[in-house]
Amino acid sequence: MFDSHVPTHRVLIVDDEYVPRSTESFALEGTGRYYTIEAGNAADALTLLSEEDYDCAVIDLSMPDMSGIELITMIRTNGGNRNLPIVLVLPEDSGDDPPLAFPGPTHVISKPFQPWDLARLLDKLTGDIESSGHVLSVEAVLRGFPFPTMILDAHHHVLLANGAFYDATETGVGECYIYCMEHLHDDEKVPAICPLERCVASGEIAEDVVDTVFGKMRTSVYPLAIRTGNDERLYLHVTQPAC
Numbered sequence: 001m002f003d004s005h006v007p008t009h010r011v012l013i014v015d016d017e018y019v020p021r022s023t024e025s026f027a028l029e030g031t032g033r034y035y036t037i038e039a040g041n042a043a044d045a046l047t048l049l050s051e052e053d054y055d056c057a058v059i060d061l062s063m064p065d066m067s068g069i070e071l072i073t074m075i076r077t078n079g080g081n082r083n084l085p086i087v088l089v090l091p092e093d094s095g096d097d098p099p100l101a102f103p104g105p106t107h108v109i110s111k112p113f114q115p116w117d118l119a120r121l122l123d124k125l126t127g128d129i130e131s132s133g134h135v136l137s138v139e140a141v142l143r144g145f146p147f148p149t150m151i152l153d154a155h156h157h158v159l160l161a162n163g164a165f166y167d168a169t170e171t172g173v174g175e176c177y178i179y180c181m182e183h184l185h186d187d188e189k190v191p192a193i194c195p196l197e198r199c200v201a202s203g204e205i206a207e208d209v210v211d212t213v214f215g216k217m218r219t220s221v222y223p224l225a226i227r228t229g230n231d232e233r234l235y236l237h238v239t240q241p242a243c
Helices: 018-029 042-051 068-076 115-126 138-143 163-169 180-184 195-202
Strands: 009-014 034-039 056-060 086-090 107-110 149-153 158-161 206-212 215-227 233-241
Touching: 009 018, 009 042, 009 115, 018 034, 018 056, 018 115, 018 138, 018 158, 034 042, 042 056, 042 068, 056 068, 056 115, 068 086, 086 115, 107 115, 138 149, 138 158, 149 163, 158 163, 163 180, 195 206, 195 215, 195 233
Parallel strands: 009 034, 009 056, 056 086, 086 107
Antiparallel strands: 149 158, 149 233, 206 215, 215 233
8 A cells, every 4th residue: 555665564454345444454554564455355365365475364254255254264274374363353332352252363353443553453463562663653643733634535535534633523533434525614515626636636735725614724735655455546634724
């Protein structure tokens, strides 16, 4: 996903839903420690595991073709991946201590969770705890902005944001389909002057003063050297009060 960094671990992420899969991938690669490969179903995951070595796998429990447990069982029967660290992602309200009916995973985590927590969990599973504080992560970058700041795609879909955005819009990282215009503008429409639209069209940094639910905000949008699992470019959307 990230165009240029030197990761230390390869992670396979398996989930039939694009948004959580890309969010997890984005957060992991944002640490600089992980290179991620995404699979949208169990069959593709098994193929990828047969072709390359991985340091860890993150597998969703609920998938249409094969459940996460069934996939893990197949992985564990393969001698080459018998000891592969695996995180099983459970649906909401499952709790963090599922019954022993879930055999095979090294660890479980329940939705919704902060993607950064997944990164820290993988640090423990891969033994990379010592270096976890040595790379400036996307989390740290987002937290550094005091006003609503987002990572979004060209379609105004918010992939990740900082606390100021989630607090102001009363949303959360667990909500997969958040569109910036639905929360930042009174009419819930893309404004006539939209820096994101200009940035997408030109590939250059765009900035304008935009009317928002918080008043007039100076909005700056930066094209990032980051792409989603569908190879779509992502953008950093930063706001601050207009002087």
